[in-house]
Amino acid sequence: MGKVKNPVCGRCGQPGYRKDHPACERAERTERENARKARLRRENGPAYYVERRAKDAKLPVEASVMLERRPCDVCGAEAPEEPGHNNAYVRADTGAVTGTVCQRCTKTLGTWDYNAERVRAALALMTSETDHRASTPKR
Numbered sequence: 001m002g003k004v005k006n007p008v009c010g011r012c013g014q015p016g017y018r019k020d021h022p023a024c025e026r027a028e029r030t031e032r033e034n035a036r037k038a039r040l041r042r043e044n045g046p047a048y049y050v051e052r053r054a055k056d057a058k059l060p061v062e063a064s065v066m067l068e069r070r071p072c073d074v075c076g077a078e079a080p081e082e083p084g085h086n087n088a089y090v091r092a093d094t095g096a097v098t099g100t101v102c103q104r105c106t107k108t109l110g111t112w113d114y115n116a117e118r119v120r121a122a123l124a125l126m127t128s129e130t131d132h133r134a135s136t137p138k139r
């Protein structure tokens with residue numbers, strides 16, 4: 001077989017090879033990756049997610065599962081029943097796995113962009129001895 005004279009992209013139908021269309025290549029790769037993930041989910045069920053979370057936290061699966069079953073280090077919420085779980089907490093700045101947070105606390109910390117300075121400022125505000133009522137000028 002000789003070379004194809006007028007190649008047509010199998011994806012968009014435009015002239016040229018797919019590998020020469022960056023957008024088509026990207027779409028193809030994404031599709032293939034999604035299909036691969038869907039197959040893994042189908043084959044492994046919840047185990048797929050367990051392994052993925054462990055991988056994200058760079059933890060052995062057993063260590064990740066152990067942390068996910070612990071109560072939340074912030075509010076004390078117990079891990080929900082299977083297939084529910086709490087989350088291993090990974091520090092955004094160092095990647096260290098520092099403990100366990102429930103889904104609700106994860107969301108709350110996410111609202112503060114996992115920004116420790118903001119959380120510290122909130123804590124300072126919540127525990128401050130300042131009382132603006134005392135300094136309200138008398139009339």
Ligand SMILES: [Zn+2]
Pocket residue numbers: 009010011012013014017018021024
């Ligand atoms: Zn194309």
Ligand SMILES: [Zn+2]
Pocket residue numbers: 072073074075076077101102103104105106
């Ligand atoms: Zn919590």
